[in-house]
Amino acid sequence: EVQLVESGGGLVQPGGSLRLSCAASGFVFSSYSMYWVRQAPGKGLVWVSHISADGSVTDYADSVKGRFTISRDNAKNTLFLQLNSLRVEDTAVYYCAKGSDSWGQGTLVTVSS
Amino acid sequence: DVVMTQSPLSLPVTLGQSASISCRSSQSLVSSDGNTYLMWLRQRPGQSPRRLIYIVSNRDSGVPDRFSGSGSGTDFTLTLSRVEAEDVGVYYCMQATYWPHTFGQGTILEIK
Numbered sequence: 001e002v003q004l005v006e007s008g009g010g011l012v013q014p015g016g017s018l019r020l021s022c023a024a025s026g027f028v029f030s031s032y033s034m035y036w037v038r039q040a041p042g043k044g045l046v047w048v049s050h051i052s053a054d055g056s057v058t059d060y061a062d063s064v065k066g067r068f069t070i071s072r073d074n075a076k077n078t079l080f081l082q083l084n085s086l087r088v089e090d091t092a093v094y095y096c097a098k099g100s101d102s103w104g105q106g107t108l109v110t111v112s113s
Numbered sequence: 114d115v116v117m118t119q120s121p122l123s124l125p126v127t128l129g130q131s132a133s134i135s136c137r138s139s140q141s142l143v144s145s146d147g148n149t150y151l152m153w154l155r156q157r158p159g160q161s162p163r164r165l166i167y168i169v170s171n172r173d174s175g176v177p178d179r180f181s182g183s184g185s186g187t188d189f190t191l192t193l194s195r196v197e198a199e200d201v202g203v204y205y206c207m208q209a210t211y212w213p214h215t216f217g218q219g220t221i222l223e224i225k
Binding site: 043059 | 207217
């Protein structure tokens with residue numbers, strides 16, 4: 001069974017940083033592209049970032065380009081998202097996803113002073 | 114970015130009746146490999162999204178055959194027959210043909 005468990009969310013001030021992690025199990029992690037998707041309170045889903053299976057290719061939504069960095073450790077079956085220069089509008093639940101077929105439970109990031 | 118437009122945004126349904134959700138994309142979702150990467154997901158209150166349908170019409174494992182997807186190019190439909198109480202939630206279409214992948218606004222299905 002595929003399991004994706006996010007961690008690292010919390011309350012941070014505008015301009016601050018956080019590092020999200022996603023521990024994966026139940027599949028061959030190193031064979032799959034991985035994604036981060038976010039959902040602001042009461043709003044819809046938005047793709048944030050993508051990383052290829054070997055980590056050589058990354059993509060970002062325009063809204064986070066230059067501020068967020070996706071990475072992965074295939075030896076530890078873990079996906080990361082480094083969030084820098086956080087803004088109030090980055091407040092959301094951040095989901096780790098294996099394609100569109102498997103999702104974690106999400107971790108809440110709140111950016112507020 | 115490809116814009117995904119769903120209708121209706123709110124869908125009250127009587128138990129046992131059928132329901133349909135429309136999804137239109139701002140450009141064709143046919144990929145260079147010939148597949149059309151249009152998916153349907155449902156998000157129940159307080160839960161993560163769950164994919165129901167992939168590549169237009171293929172049901173994911175464990176999804177009842179009451180759910181069916183259809184369409185091509187830019188016009189797609191999710192149909193639920195014999196709606197049950199457990200079908201309540203927000204339904205999203207999404208395209209994975211182009212980056213960034215994009216979602217529709219979501220359709221709230223509720224029981225009358």
